[in-house]
Amino acid sequence: MLFQVGGQGTRPTFFEMAAAQQLPSSLRAAVTYSLGVLALRRPFIHKILDYEDEFFALLMLVLETHSLRTTDASFAESLYGLRRRGVKIKVSTKEINNKHLDSADSIAHSSLEKRQKVLSVVFMVVLPYFKSKLQSVYNKEREATLRASLWGESDERFDDFDGGGESSDSRSDTNEQGSVQGRAINRIKKIIAACYPWIHAGNEGFSFAYQLLYLLDATGFYSLGLHALGIHVCRATGQELMDTSSRISKIRSRERERLRGPPWLKAVQGALLSCTYVVLDYAQTGLIAAVFFFKMMEWWYQSAEERMSAPTVYPPPPPPPAPKVAKEGIPLSPDKTLCPLCSQKRANPAVVAVSGFVFCYSCIFKYVSQYKRCPVTLVPATVEQIRRLFHDM
Numbered sequence: 001m002l003f004q005v006g007g008q009g010t011r012p013t014f015f016e017m018a019a020a021q022q023l024p025s026s027l028r029a030a031v032t033y034s035l036g037v038l039a040l041r042r043p044f045i046h047k048i049l050d051y052e053d054e055f056f057a058l059l060m061l062v063l064e065t066h067s068l069r070t071t072d073a074s075f076a077e078s079l080y081g082l083r084r085r086g087v088k089i090k091v092s093t094k095e096i097n098n099k100h101l102d103s104a105d106s107i108a109h110s111s112l113e114k115r116q117k118v119l120s121v122v123f124m125v126v127l128p129y130f131k132s133k134l135q136s137v138y139n140k141e142r143e144a145t146l147r148a149s150l151w152g153e154s155d156e157r158f159d160d161f162d163g164g165g166e167s168s169d170s171r172s173d174t175n176e177q178g179s180v181q182g183r184a185i186n187r188i189k190k191i192i193a194a195c196y197p198w199i200h201a202g203n204e205g206f207s208f209a210y211q212l213l214y215l216l217d218a219t220g221f222y223s224l225g226l227h228a229l230g231i232h233v234c235r236a237t238g239q240e241l242m243d244t245s246s247r248i249s250k251i252r253s254r255e256r257e258r259l260r261g262p263p264w265l266k267a268v269q270g271a272l273l274s275c276t277y278v279v280l281d282y283a284q285t286g287l288i289a290a291v292f293f294f295k296m297m298e299w300w301y302q303s304a305e306e307r308m309s310a311p312t313v314y315p316p317p318p319p320p321p322a323p324k325v326a327k328e329g330i331p332l333s334p335d336k337t338l339c340p341l342c343s344q345k346r347a348n349p350a351v352v353a354v355s356g357f358v359f360c361y362s363c364i365f366k367y368v369s370q371y372k373r374c375p376v377t378l379v380p381a382t383v384e385q386i387r388r389l390f391h392d393m
Helices: 014-039 044-052 052-071 075-079 093-098 114-151 168-215 224-229 238-259 261-283 284-311 362-369
Strands: 081-087 107-110 230-237 349-352 358-360 387-388
Touching: 014 044, 014 052, 014 075, 044 052, 044 224, 052 075, 052 114, 052 238, 052 261, 075 081, 081 114, 114 224, 168 224, 224 230, 238 261, 238 349, 349 362, 358 362, 362 387
Parallel strands: none
Antiparallel strands: 081 107, 081 230, 349 358, 349 387
């Protein structure tokens, strides 16, 4: 059951239904990102982003209506080869007498009615739109409550008083009306902020319960909305996929026959219908291709920016030249294990940091304390620049 990815039978797998349900939200994110990229060069597109909920609801309204009208499926379901079917329970007298109902024989599927198509659009477009608006109101109220808890409420009001002009009575009337409307709006927002978490939790709980039951083959409805409408989502047969094009051509021929008016008006209407048909026919492919194109451009420019902003890695600098032995300095012994000061094998070796030569610690400490320099190179040095060595060659 959990691994029926190949899709045997007419019942879609859980993964197909989940992918079809999540496609609108992914499509919205991709469309919003695409508009944001275009708005960088065309500032007027920011007006569309200001009404993002309305724009996406209108777009999905057109796509879902066209898809349900032509294919009996939502926009996302048609991409996965799924179709919506009305559920009818057939109960015979024999079954009633035997008090036995076989689920495989008692459930029949039929094409969607007009009422079911309209309500499907309401569940897929209108309700998500209102949910997004309630979510935005809840977020604003939550931010305002958090801000008030941190900094307190500011009730300061700044009124402009004119020497002449309208009377104080008219100003008081307008202020009272505004205050009444403001209090009513604030009260509605507070009610939404208090009720929305429960509504959201209930919606998510019902969605999870139906998805779990669908996964366990305990129900044929993937969501509460499909159950309320009495709709099963089934896989489209090969014949149904072949009949879709003929069905669309019949619908469009009937629409062209309904055109009324003079010949020039019919020609204009026919041209507008043809353009609309072309846009709707290639909406699925165009949107998916646009999403893929913009995501590819995002990856391209992001990788280019990362290459430009990445710090330049330079090769390590060459080591400094070895310090030269001063003419007046102590000569070095050919045996590198001997201390230049005492000419004995080094005991408790230490190095002078300014020159790099190694001596006995007691010898170099006394010499630097007295002469303030390296005995070999005569470079000025202090006792703090003497480093003990724990391993000597």
